[in-house]
Amino acid sequence: MQAPGPQRLAELEARIARELDSIAHPHKPWLVPRTGPDGKPALDVLIIGAGQSGSAAGFGLLRSKVDNILAIDAAPVAAEGPWNTYARMQTLRNPKDYTGPDLDIPSLTCRAWYEARFGEAAWDALGMLPKGLWAEYLLWVRRVTRVPVENGTRLLRIAPVDGGDLLAAEVEHDGQPRTLYARKILLATGQEGVGRWTIPSALAGLPADRCLNSSQPFDFARVRGKTVVVIGAGASAFDNAATALEAGAAEVHLLCRRTEAQVVQPYRWVTFRGFLRHLSDLDDPWRWRFMRHVLSMREGFPQQTYDRCADHANFEMHTGAGVRGSRFDDASDRIGLDTEHGTMQADFVICATGIDIDFNARPELASFAGNIATWADRYTPPDDEQDARLARFPYLADDYAFSERTPGATPWLRNVHLFAIGSTMSFGASGSSINAMTTAIPKLVSGLTRGLFRDDIDQHWAAFQAYDVPQAVIRPRHSKGNDA
Numbered sequence: 001m002q003a004p005g006p007q008r009l010a011e012l013e014a015r016i017a018r019e020l021d022s023i024a025h026p027h028k029p030w031l032v033p034r035t036g037p038d039g040k041p042a043l044d045v046l047i048i049g050a051g052q053s054g055s056a057a058g059f060g061l062l063r064s065k066v067d068n069i070l071a072i073d074a075a076p077v078a079a080e081g082p083w084n085t086y087a088r089m090q091t092l093r094n095p096k097d098y099t100g101p102d103l104d105i106p107s108l109t110c111r112a113w114y115e116a117r118f119g120e121a122a123w124d125a126l127g128m129l130p131k132g133l134w135a136e137y138l139l140w141v142r143r144v145t146r147v148p149v150e151n152g153t154r155l156l157r158i159a160p161v162d163g164g165d166l167l168a169a170e171v172e173h174d175g176q177p178r179t180l181y182a183r184k185i186l187l188a189t190g191q192e193g194v195g196r197w198t199i200p201s202a203l204a205g206l207p208a209d210r211c212l213n214s215s216q217p218f219d220f221a222r223v224r225g226k227t228v229v230v231i232g233a234g235a236s237a238f239d240n241a242a243t244a245l246e247a248g249a250a251e252v253h254l255l256c257r258r259t260e261a262q263v264v265q266p267y268r269w270v271t272f273r274g275f276l277r278h279l280s281d282l283d284d285p286w287r288w289r290f291m292r293h294v295l296s297m298r299e300g301f302p303q304q305t306y307d308r309c310a311d312h313a314n315f316e317m318h319t320g321a322g323v324r325g326s327r328f329d330d331a332s333d334r335i336g337l338d339t340e341h342g343t344m345q346a347d348f349v350i351c352a353t354g355i356d357i358d359f360n361a362r363p364e365l366a367s368f369a370g371n372i373a374t375w376a377d378r379y380t381p382p383d384d385e386q387d388a389r390l391a392r393f394p395y396l397a398d399d400y401a402f403s404e405r406t407p408g409a410t411p412w413l414r415n416v417h418l419f420a421i422g423s424t425m426s427f428g429a430s431g432s433s434i435n436a437m438t439t440a441i442p443k444l445v446s447g448l449t450r451g452l453f454r455d456d457i458d459q460h461w462a463a464f465q466a467y468d469v470p471q472a473v474i475r476p477r478h479s480k481g482n483d484a
């Protein structure tokens, strides 16, 4: 076996190219080309977001011979998604053997990549995967699977093109606006793709540079010698608390609203093929019941994440300590918090309180936000299963497309698909989740190709009728015996 390093990685890449070539059947191009109003070929699928979801969807489309695609990402290369930006953990939270971006091709797994770089023994000895390596791996998969990506390009607005079935995507790159035309748009825009990160209303009015949410950029050097309060008790709350402690905070207090911190990780239970693949096949009452249970729990934290905080004597977790109110005192330059445990002083507050669905918070959804059907529009749960937060999730069609609140008002929404955390109520773990990629990406790709095929059914029928390529040549034959 070749020693780990660049040479072995190059060999792995050559093997992947051979493997992809050997499973490329059927090779035949099948998409009926479209021309945009600009006279140029329109894309079959424009993918917004080139994180793990957008890149894997792109790879799945390429394998289905949908190769006239482009993925754009507002972030520069290597800054897609949370891994090198606001993810403040050291390692992934999921076990190292979770696959996904590889789409079931062993040579494309994180393990194959890791072993080529560092060796089998290093993989065996590895506990959890450092998040920076996951980000590197994602970029590698994207490169070797040849998903076309344009970084630094942000989607601003989606509109239908008059008199056709194309969508116009207004985008911006380096401050320059331009329009991309596509048959379908896939939003793989991550956790906040159809909403925004929250700051509890009890903290409204605090100075923005002293009270932030856990996804905001923050210079942790500022907390040195200061008191930090973290709101929330999910995995990101502990990651932020640990980062503050390691940056030299004098005290870090983590406020957990519940009477006990949740140590169960619901996403571990749902990670089996039956649930991941078929939750979306269930009726609304079952989908709602299961996903309400999953989403009303927090994202559980791994042991290492907890230890990273608990090992510091100046860390304290307060349970049953919801925040009721807050004020900023100019004289002391400090924040006062009213909690269910009494009052507390802080210099900084970091809210790790998750996201809220709010279509209007996203400029690229603005042109149709009012007509996206939500779960509230389609399903009324029993009284003991009500949840206003989850009722705001979009109610997606079975191909991940938005469905219309008022049918016919924006019929082109059937070509705008969502593969993000907002897909979760309709499909279970799916978008924005490593554990589900292995089953959810093929389902997504199948939904996209189904629409592309069906919309061209007349042309496919006509092409079949006109099909006249002979497979064999009939040779002229001399008949025997009659010549005499």
Ligand SMILES: Cc1cc2nc3c(=O)[nH]c(=O)nc-3n(C[C@H](O)[C@H](O)[C@H](O)COP(=O)(O)OP(=O)(O)OC[C@H]3O[C@@H](n4cnc5c(N)ncnc54)[C@H](O)[C@@H]3O)c2cc1C
Pocket: 048, 049, 050, 051, 052, 053, 054, 072, 073, 074, 075, 079, 080, 081, 082, 083, 086, 087, 088, 091, 092, 093, 094, 153, 154, 155, 156, 188, 189, 190, 191, 236, 364, 419, 420, 431, 432, 433, 434, 435
């Ligand atoms: C802090 C954190 C830690 C996590 N840790 C784990 C973990 O350990 N294990 C696990 O299974 N899951 C984890 N997750 C959940 C999930 O795996 C990640 O959120 C992951 O990044 C989802 O990938 P994605 O491609 O769906 O979205 P992202 O990685 O967020 O990618 C979305 C991309 O869309 C781009 N984008 C958004 N809007 C636009 C626009 N208008 N125009 C152009 N581009 C746009 C963004 O720039 C971004 O790069 C974590 C999530 C967070 C937030």
